[in-house]
Amino acid sequence: MTNGSEYAIKVDHLWKVFTADKKFNFNASDVERYIADGAVAAVRDVSLRIKQGEVFVIMGLSGSGKSTLIRCLTRLIEPSSGKVMINGKDVIHMDSQELTEFRRTEAAMVFQHYGLLPHRTVLENVSFGLKLRGVEVKIRAKKAREVIEKVGLDGWEQHYPAQLSGGMQQRVGIARALVQDTDLLLMDEPFSGLDPLIRREMQDELIRLQNELHKTIVFVTHDISEAVRLGDRMVVMKNGECVQEGRPQDIILNPVDEYVQKFVQDEQRIALMMENRDKKSKVRVLETHTGEKTDRAKVKLGRG
Numbered sequence: 001m002t003n004g005s006e007y008a009i010k011v012d013h014l015w016k017v018f019t020a021d022k023k024f025n026f027n028a029s030d031v032e033r034y035i036a037d038g039a040v041a042a043v044r045d046v047s048l049r050i051k052q053g054e055v056f057v058i059m060g061l062s063g064s065g066k067s068t069l070i071r072c073l074t075r076l077i078e079p080s081s082g083k084v085m086i087n088g089k090d091v092i093h094m095d096s097q098e099l100t101e102f103r104r105t106e107a108a109m110v111f112q113h114y115g116l117l118p119h120r121t122v123l124e125n126v127s128f129g130l131k132l133r134g135v136e137v138k139i140r141a142k143k144a145r146e147v148i149e150k151v152g153l154d155g156w157e158q159h160y161p162a163q164l165s166g167g168m169q170q171r172v173g174i175a176r177a178l179v180q181d182t183d184l185l186l187m188d189e190p191f192s193g194l195d196p197l198i199r200r201e202m203q204d205e206l207i208r209l210q211n212e213l214h215k216t217i218v219f220v221t222h223d224i225s226e227a228v229r230l231g232d233r234m235v236v237m238k239n240g241e242c243v244q245e246g247r248p249q250d251i252i253l254n255p256v257d258e259y260v261q262k263f264v265q266d267e268q269r270i271a272l273m274m275e276n277r278d279k280k281s282k283v284r285v286l287e288t289h290t291g292e293k294t295d296r297a298k299v300k301l302g303r304g
């Protein structure tokens with residue numbers, strides 16, 4: 001669905017302060033006092049624009065506020081203050097019924113630890129969200145089978161989660177989000193529990209699906225190579241703030257500070273190795289999965 005705007009998500013001056021104070025009334029100018037009183041400012045004055053159809057990666061150290069930020073987008077965590085517009089809708093002012101409907105129909109979420117229902121089969125797990133929406137049994141089975149096939153699990157419909165490997169369970173998690181047929185997919189470290197080979201396979205799978213489905217995807221990860229492979233654009237978070245935003249290849253080449261530098265140094269090393277292998281051109285083509293769709297980014301590497 002489009003709303004006449006190139007942006008699927010607009011976030012303005014978003015704050016989340018965790019505090020034990022039940023009567024807490026947020027005021028941005030008092031943040032340091034809240035913190036001195038024991039509160040945690042997990043998201044600090046974040047503003048973002050995420051375009052329709054792009055894969056937007058949120059990266060940062062553990063505790064930097066990634067999960068809090070992605071959860072604030074659909075108010076799984078209630079923001080302290082700020083504005084969130086998704087598909088032209090004001091998420092902050094939705095009542096609980098509107099919000100439930102919104103999460104079911106417009107913003108599906110994939111969690112790190114799958115969150116599958118253990119006593120239900122793959123088919124039942126995938127179709128569960130449609131059941132909640134009151135979709136007729138035959139239609140939901142048909143839709144569920146379609147997405148199960150899409151994520152490569154056909155033949156496994158009648159198995160239970162415990163009978164599947166971690167990678168397969170994560171495919172069920174993705175199928176469960178896909179079956180909702182939302183334009184927006186929110187993914188919080190979906191592959192971080194998987195071993196490196198399976199993880200890469202899942203990344204390829206997501207790239208393949210995205211080339212077919214063109215969703216807007218917000219993807220949280222710790223891993224810069226995952227960010228480079230998947231992200232059209234990314235943001236790096238530190239202590240609740242967004243310290244750098246841009247295309248992965250630009251951030252790798254121009255980290256704003258030491259913190260970002262530490263994240264990107266492995267990718268920088270790979271880029272330099274590639275350059276040394278081919279000294280003549282001194283140019284490495286860094287590309288994201290959209291490679292052919294967008295201009296390939298030719299990046300000149302400075303040699304120290």
Ligand SMILES: Nc1ncnc2c1ncn2[C@@H]1O[C@H](COP(=O)(O)OP(=O)(O)OP(=O)(O)O)[C@@H](O)[C@H]1O
Nearest residue numbers: 018040041042060061062063064065066067068069
């Ligand atoms: N319910 C909560 N109550 C109090 N503090 C919280 C709560 N949830 C998160 N925090 C704090 O907010 C900060 C950000 O946490 P968050 O889970 O968003 O980090 P993260 O970047 O997702 O980390 P990770 O990579 O480990 O998942 C941390 O300091 C965390 O301790």
Ligand SMILES: [Mg+2]
Nearest residue numbers: 066067068188
């Ligand atoms: Mg997290």
